[in-house]
Amino acid sequence: MPEPGSKKYDVRRARLRKELEQSGISGQEADAQANERLQEEEGLRSRGPRTERGRGPKGERPGND
DSSP: OOOOOSHHHHHHHHHHHHHHHHTTTHHHHHHHHHHHHHHHHHHHOOOOSTTTTTGOGGGTTHHHH
């Protein structure tokens, strides 16, 4: 699942929003519902650091004595 803010996430949200608007829901409400549905569907969670650098200075990491 794409993360919020990524291009793929924005494309999926835009498509869902368009479907909701065509079903008669107003623009702002459709945007909010689309965003909420995507987050519920995929159970979005932060992936956390992707690299060693993202974990912070080596001496300050938990478990390093």
